[in-house]
Amino acid sequence: MTETIRIEVDARGVATLTLARPDKHNAMNAAMIADLTEAAVRLGRDPAVRVVVLTGEGRSFCAGGDLGWMKDQMQADAETRAREARSLAEMLGALDRMPKPLIGRVQGQSFGGGVGLMSVCDVAIGVAGAKMGLTEVRLGLIPATIGPYVVARMGAANARRVFFSGRVFAAEEAVALGLLAHTVSADDLDAAIEAEIAPYLSAAPGAVAAGKALVADLAAPLDEAQVSLSIDALVARWEGDEAAEGIGAFFDKRKARWAESGAGG
Numbered sequence: 001m002t003e004t005i006r007i008e009v010d011a012r013g014v015a016t017l018t019l020a021r022p023d024k025h026n027a028m029n030a031a032m033i034a035d036l037t038e039a040a041v042r043l044g045r046d047p048a049v050r051v052v053v054l055t056g057e058g059r060s061f062c063a064g065g066d067l068g069w070m071k072d073q074m075q076a077d078a079e080t081r082a083r084e085a086r087s088l089a090e091m092l093g094a095l096d097r098m099p100k101p102l103i104g105r106v107q108g109q110s111f112g113g114g115v116g117l118m119s120v121c122d123v124a125i126g127v128a129g130a131k132m133g134l135t136e137v138r139l140g141l142i143p144a145t146i147g148p149y150v151v152a153r154m155g156a157a158n159a160r161r162v163f164f165s166g167r168v169f170a171a172e173e174a175v176a177l178g179l180l181a182h183t184v185s186a187d188d189l190d191a192a193i194e195a196e197i198a199p200y201l202s203a204a205p206g207a208v209a210a211g212k213a214l215v216a217d218l219a220a221p222l223d224e225a226q227v228s229l230s231i232d233a234l235v236a237r238w239e240g241d242e243a244a245e246g247i248g249a250f251f252d253k254r255k256a257r258w259a260e261s262g263a264g265g
């Protein structure tokens, strides 16, 4: 475990999992991806933990996949690229399957993979007016490994709108899309999270875990074929010119210049 996340467990068994790269808006690099995967498995197995709250330190919940890490994948060999893309899918799967209620405390901006994290929470509550979006297409990327979870949340019709436009929307719209349960003022966020936690603490842990597994199977059964498709889709983007231009433009702090064919990779 590195320094990318913090875990605190209180006497009631409420674990708070905090994304802790505030200077990078909590973007998920390789270390954070590994740490989150390990934490999901560990907290899921710990009988003392009853509920997990996922939050971010600083101004953002999570700005998505770390674009420096993604840039590295573009220079890497095919085996490394596939392994790194799979690590993202495995992290999302580990959080999604964690047999404890996972509550998202969305205190700031969330983009790309940050919206993916919200989508693997059982319930997420956000601050009114917070900005979010599936902004990947602005970077020459797509919501790939997060795709199955986000589509399950908002449905294909909504996903088409927000995936293909990459537009930024407010937390209120995220409620309508099914990403957030409701919004509150920043001052009321902790009270809202406490209110959400309380009933889980009196529920039978085994029943909660069984219910969570059943809902996951009934609502959006995710098989290895879908996971592989999403990994391949991410790797294909890393191999194309558009992501190099989009990510390059982000770090150069300029507007991306897309090829005019409209079919560029």
Ligand SMILES: C/C(=C\C(=O)SCCNC(=O)CCNC(=O)[C@H](O)C(C)(C)COP(=O)(O)OP(=O)(O)OC[C@H]1O[C@@H](n2cnc3c(N)ncnc32)[C@H](O)[C@@H]1OP(=O)(O)O)CC(=O)O
Residues within 6 Å of the ligand: 023, 024, 025, 027, 060, 063, 064, 065, 066, 067, 068, 088, 109, 111, 112, 113, 114, 116, 135, 136, 139, 141, 142, 143, 144, 145, 146, 147, 234
């Ligand atoms: C998971 C999958 C795909 C993705 O998630 S792709 C990533 C999608 N995310 C985004 O599009 C957000 C990118 N970030 C921003 O738009 C902005 O940084 C911000 C979050 C709106 C904040 O803007 P602000 O002007 O307040 O701050 P800076 O831009 O100066 O950022 C400060 C600092 O943080 C670094 N940073 C921000 N986001 C990222 C990031 N995603 N990756 C790496 N670094 C990031 C930024 O570079 C600055 O660093 P300095 O060193 O201080 O310059 C794929 C799948 O689904 O499979």
